[in-house]
Amino acid sequence: MAGTVTQPRRRSPAPRNLTEPLPVRVGLTLIALAFLVLFLLVPLAAVFSEALARGWQAYLDAVREPMALAALRLTLLTAGIAVPLNLVFGLAAAWCIAKFDFPGKSALTTLIDLPFAVSPVIAGMIFILLFGRNSPLGPWLAAHDLKIVFAVPGLVLATVFVTFPFVARELIPVMEAAGTEEEEAARVLGAGGWQTFFRVTLPSVKWGVLYGVILCNARAMGEFGAVSVVSGHIRGKTNTLPLHVEILYNEYQFQAAFAVASLLAFLALVTLAAKGLVEWRSSRAGAAADAAGPGEKAA
Amino acid sequence: MAFRFKQHSVLPGFRLTFGFTLFYLTLVVLLPLSTLFFRSSSLGPAGFWAAVSSPRVVASYQLTFGTSLAGALVNAVFGLVVAWVLVRYRFPGHRLVDALVDLPFALPTAVAGIALTTLYAENGWLGRPLSAAGIKVAFTPLGITVALTFIGLPFVVRTLQPVLESLDPEVEEAAASLGATRLQTFARVILPALLPAWITGFALAFARALGEYGSVVFIAGNMPMKTEITPLIVITKLEQYDYAGAAAISAVTLVASFLILLAINRLQAWSTRLTAD
Secondary structure (H helix, E strand, O other), X not given: OOOOOOOOOOOOOOOHHHOOOHXXXXXXXXXXXXXXXXXXXHHHHHHHXXXXXXXXXXXXXXXXXXXXXXXXXXXXHHHHHHHHHHHHHHHHHHHHHHHOOOOOHHHHHHHHHHHHHOOHHHHHHHHHHHHOOOOOOHHHHHHOOOOOOOOHHHHHHXXXXXXXXXXXXXXXXXXXXHOOHHHHHHHHOOOOHHHHHHHHHHHHOHXXXXXXXXXXXXXXXXXXXXXXXXXXXXXXXXXXXXXXXXXXXXOOOHHXXXXXXXXXXXXXXXXXXXXXXXXHHHHHHHHHHHHHHHHHHHO | OOOOOOOOOOOOOHHHHHHHHHHHHHHHHHHHHHHHHHHHHOOHHHHHHHHHOOHHHHHHHHHHHHHHHHHHHHHHHHHHHHHHHHHHOOOOOHHHHHHHOOHHHHOOHHHHHHHHHHHHXXXXXXXXXXXXXXXXXXXXXXXXXXXXXXXXXHHHHHHHHHHHHHOOHHHHHHHHHXXXXXXXXXXXXXXXXXXXXXXXXXXXXXXXXXXXXXXXXXXXOOOOOOOOOHHHHHHHHHHOOOHHHHHHHHHHHHHXXXXXXXXXXXXXXXXXXXXXX
């Protein structure tokens, strides 16, 4: 599923009789690279090339334009609310699912994955059904002058919904793998609940937490379908960066659209780099623990 | 909470975390999703059927289903090659290429959408040579397939990679020492072991494609009956304030994706049984 921490095991090259002939290996490698270049690298290059099509000055003008800056602020705000909320939820969910046994555990895990199965368009629509003008809550909200859809709260809700599973689903397997012995030892030695959590559990799963937060943040900042439905596209008010890209593009301001899009593409590249770094660090930490493991048992 | 609802444990915090998890799940996910079914049930059976079976909607199902299937199939074939190459062969830039596979997860769909549209438009880098050869991509079902291939690419690769890595080399050694050719070993030994993960990756890519909106809407052209995907019809209905109609079509889509995910879960149970034997 979307971005599970997979740590590639180092694999020594297979002996000659156990691998394909050289032409086959080269051929397969070339096919794989051609496919990835065509479908990943060329579109990425197109974003930056179109963004700079009219030079650096036009690029900077498009990026520094007030509406683009307003969109950037709104994107940071929605991600700044959605990511911490889902982080707290992810920690709580992982603690109760990974550390305890109770009936209905697998059903709960499935329900947590539910938003991954929902189309972004539907994710946005349900908040219009819930809070929109024709909804049961609509008249009450209007009477109290509360705007949720076509306003910032709706954007935040839709973003929270689509990024809901990210931290939890990264953390649950990591916490399950860590087991409960260390926490039990901490308790027996007199540590309090929160103390156990902050001093024992959190340090051992910190890479999993970081990994989940990185993925959650990337989706929160880049979400398009769900926020497009609830936004109402009011410039400077309810336009996040991806929505701003859409508006510029539909107004045939291609260079400006790609300039703003290049910011998001850059964010994607930073996300990939951070993800790679976390995978590398956590696999090193895992290898160090493996190396220390047998010695501890012997002692 | 029932006495002894959970197994006894010295660890604290079960009530707090379980309670918060349920509360947050209900508030953020279950309650909003349930409105979908309440609202679409307000149509009554006849109205529901009329909303979800009008010719324009059925044409969109066919298009969405067909292009999603095509995209997932392309990914199944090339995803296997990519996963194989990344796990088994080493070449310069190997780690970089491996990291790049996740780009479709990280790149906002709207950015992918406008990039692909510009590339495959008639005056684009790839659209110009293709249209000279008589192939139109942008604003046709082929363009939708291209976008859905982009979106689904990491699923097959990332589900296959860990399985390929965990294959026991001794099994292949045994096959080779018993006289199997490399192709026979692949077809008779490796492929059967990969099959559950391969189908799972395919199904994940397919399920994701069914609901995809951002990357498709720019390249599709959005002509009713021809290049209009189901999520776009939902948005059109919402803009016309036909909330019940939008909810009904969404309910159909949602049930379809649930069935696929259920199938994936069964598959994974089957594959764990296979590896346990």
